[in-house]
Amino acid sequence: MSDESETRTVEHRPPEETFSLLADETRLAILRELSDADEPLGFSDLRARVGVRDSGKFNYHLKKLLDSFVRRDEDGYELTLAGSQVVGALLAGTYTASVSLDPIEIDGDCRECGASLVAVYEDEHAKIRCIECDTVRMSFTFPPGTIEQYDREELPLAFERWVFSEFAQATRGFCPNCSGRLDASLELNEDGHDRNRSLRNEVAYLRYHCDRCGNEMLASVDTLATNHSTVVAFLADRDIDLDDVPSWELNQILDANETEVLSSDPSRVRSTVGVGGEYIALVVDDFGEVVDVERSDDREAV
Structure with missing residues (x-):
C-alpha cells in the first residue's frame, strides 16, 4: 500500500547557471580525468593529472564543479551522473x-x-x-x-544497431533524447504518410512522442514485430540471428513480413512474420502495445 503522505521534490537549477560552469578548459579537464580514473581521486592526485601547478587556482575551479558535476566523499572526488553525461557527450561528438x-x-x-x-x-x-x-x-x-x-x-550495421537500441528504449517508454516519459500511438496511414518517406507505403505506423522535449520517433509496425521477444525467439529457433541480419536483408529470407489493418475504431493491426512455412503474428493496439500473439503453419490461419 502506498504512503499517501509521501512527497517527492525535484529541484531544477537555471540551465544558464549550470552550463556556465563548463566554460573553462581546466574544469573540462577535471571532468575528463575523473572519467578516466578507475576510482575516486584525492585532491593532489587529481591536480597532478590535470596539470595545474597553482593549488589555489585548481581548488577554485574544482569547487565550481562540486554538487553539479563532481561529488566528494571520504574516498575523494568522482563524477556525478551529470558529469558522466557531459563527458559522454564530448566523446560522442554531439557538440564538437x-x-x-x-x-x-x-x-x-x-x-x-x-x-x-x-x-x-x-x-x-x-x-x-x-x-x-x-x-x-x-x-x-x-x-x-x-x-x-x-x-x-x-x-551500416552499426547505424542499424544504434537505431534499434534507441527504438528499444522508446518501446519501454523512455525518450532517447531527454529520458522523459514517451507515449506511443498507432496511426493508420489512410491518406499516405508524407513526413517520412520511408513510411509512406505502410498501412500503419507507430508514433512515439515525448511531451517534455517534443522528440518524436516514427517506426513501422513490422519493426516493432521483428524486434519483439517472441519473434526474436521464433527466428532464433530457425537459425536467424537478428544481430547478424540487417533489416534491409530480412525480406530476402522471410516468407512473409507484412502488416494488415484489422480495425480502425479502435485501431488494431496484425503484423505477420513467416519463415520455412511457419508463421507468427502479433496484434498491436492503438497504444502501440502487443495484445495478442498467434502461431500457425498455415499462412491463412493467422
Whole structure:
C-alpha cells in the first residue's frame, strides 16, 4: 500500500547557471580525468593529472564543479551522473564533431524501384536510402563522434544497431533524447504518410512522442514485430540471428513480413512474420502495445 503522505521534490537549477560552469578548459579537464580514473581521486592526485601547478587556482575551479558535476566523499572526488553525461557527450561528438562520409554500398534492394541501397550520413542523420529514387528506408540521428570508432564497412550495421537500441528504449517508454516519459500511438496511414518517406507505403505506423522535449520517433509496425521477444525467439529457433541480419536483408529470407489493418475504431493491426512455412503474428493496439500473439503453419490461419 502506498504512503499517501509521501512527497517527492525535484529541484531544477537555471540551465544558464549550470552550463556556465563548463566554460573553462581546466574544469573540462577535471571532468575528463575523473572519467578516466578507475576510482575516486584525492585532491593532489587529481591536480597532478590535470596539470595545474597553482593549488589555489585548481581548488577554485574544482569547487565550481562540486554538487553539479563532481561529488566528494571520504574516498575523494568522482563524477556525478551529470558529469558522466557531459563527458559522454564530448566523446560522442554531439557538440564538437562534424562528419564527412562518402556513401557506402550495402547488400539490399530498394522496395520502391529495386535499385541498390547505400548508407550515408547527412545533416547529422544516418540514412539508408536508394541510389536511384532517393527513397529513404531509415533516417535517424547518430552521434558523429561514434563514426570514427568503426571501419567504413562496419558502419551500416552499426547505424542499424544504434537505431534499434534507441527504438528499444522508446518501446519501454523512455525518450532517447531527454529520458522523459514517451507515449506511443498507432496511426493508420489512410491518406499516405508524407513526413517520412520511408513510411509512406505502410498501412500503419507507430508514433512515439515525448511531451517534455517534443522528440518524436516514427517506426513501422513490422519493426516493432521483428524486434519483439517472441519473434526474436521464433527466428532464433530457425537459425536467424537478428544481430547478424540487417533489416534491409530480412525480406530476402522471410516468407512473409507484412502488416494488415484489422480495425480502425479502435485501431488494431496484425503484423505477420513467416519463415520455412511457419508463421507468427502479433496484434498491436492503438497504444502501440502487443495484445495478442498467434502461431500457425498455415499462412491463412493467422
